[in-house]
Amino acid sequence: MFQSFLTLTKASESFPFCAELVLFTFNADTKFFKGFVKFLPYAFIVLIRIYHYLFVVQFSLVFLLFPAHFNFTSLRFISWDKYRVLLNINVTDDVKMSGKESKRNVKLYRDDVLERLIENPTKSVREIAKEMGSYRQKVWRRKRKLEEENVIWGYTAVVDESKINHVLYIVLLKMKPMSKELAELIMNRITKGEPHKQNVRLINVLYVNGEYDWIIMFSAQNHATARKYYDSLRLAYEDYLLEKPVIVDVNFALVREGKTNPEIGKLYEFVPT
Template sequence: MPKSSRKQIDNDEKKILRELQKNSKESIDKIAKKCGFSRQKVWRIIKRLEKNKTIWGYHAIVDNEKINMKSYVMLLKRTNEPIGEDIDKIIKATLSEIGKQVDVNVQVNSYLHGIYDWMFCFTAEDIRQAKKFSEVLTRNFSKYIAEIHILEEIFPLKKCESINPNLDRLKEYF
């Protein structure tokens, strides 16, 4: 197979993306070594993936307990009310404004297929703050929300390809 085939390029990109997902802070030299590529090839592929928005950004995985925060998942079920033009308002509000109003950090905001229609993963100081976030969403978009369920994360085993370094502490819950 020629080196420049679309399939080979896709495979090379996937190798690099896997390494970045494991540790986005890893040096280009180490990524190149793990993938069996030259440093220049890795750099070019990463720049291309950033330019075409395959890579949206980079982040740190934080131990929320050490900063007195808790992680929550909020699942929303929609009503049958058509959203129409309000979608722009919903996107703007849920991506930036509503979380800030109640001091929660929205980390994931996804439209879903299945039993639920929308999911938020966020951090907050406590369940009261998480419920305030839920109330603000309901107040602003009540005609579109049929149900909201909030789940509190008790112990993360793995986040973003990284295994919790304190995995032994899971035993405390059993």
């Protein structure tokens, strides 16, 4: 009959797991069983090699698919329990090992990217990633998501109107309560480019609380052009206005769109002598 025994071996440092290898030795005179026993160690080595290559391929695929999730300074092997992918990955910022992100971390990370885009939207993804100590792929994904979710509407330049011989105007309107017809009228005028047809550059249209309901900011080349646009507003919203709109022109802007006027010192020019 066959005589069997169990041999327990420890894995090498390259394979941090415990493997149980059951070797059967057969006390038989036949050449077949002697050859079979002699072949087992080689078969074991081949299986280990195959397993090693499969692991390398698996790791490579994970890295190629999710390169931004890895921080190689802390890459190490850990337990092989439950046959999971056995990598302890130090995930930077808000990206977790599972790929799911908590609302808190998402908010913090978005603020980091958003803050830099607000500060200077002309910065490249590479520059932002370098400042944050992050990866270009991560910053690019965050930026694209902010744009897709309309957190970022677009990018523009903050212009000093006086430098291009324009004047900045603000119109304050007090209207009847919002209705479907009024909403459609306002949106249609904006989307169809009515201000552009009046040769003005529309800057802001704000629906606000307080004494007035609407604040419209625009720039025009001269007072005559501004007056035409102002009158077009009165005619367009005649049925909804509660009183005559107020229009003012801006003498000097200190801060616009979060940007401080680089010539803020010119405010002294308005001090009476």
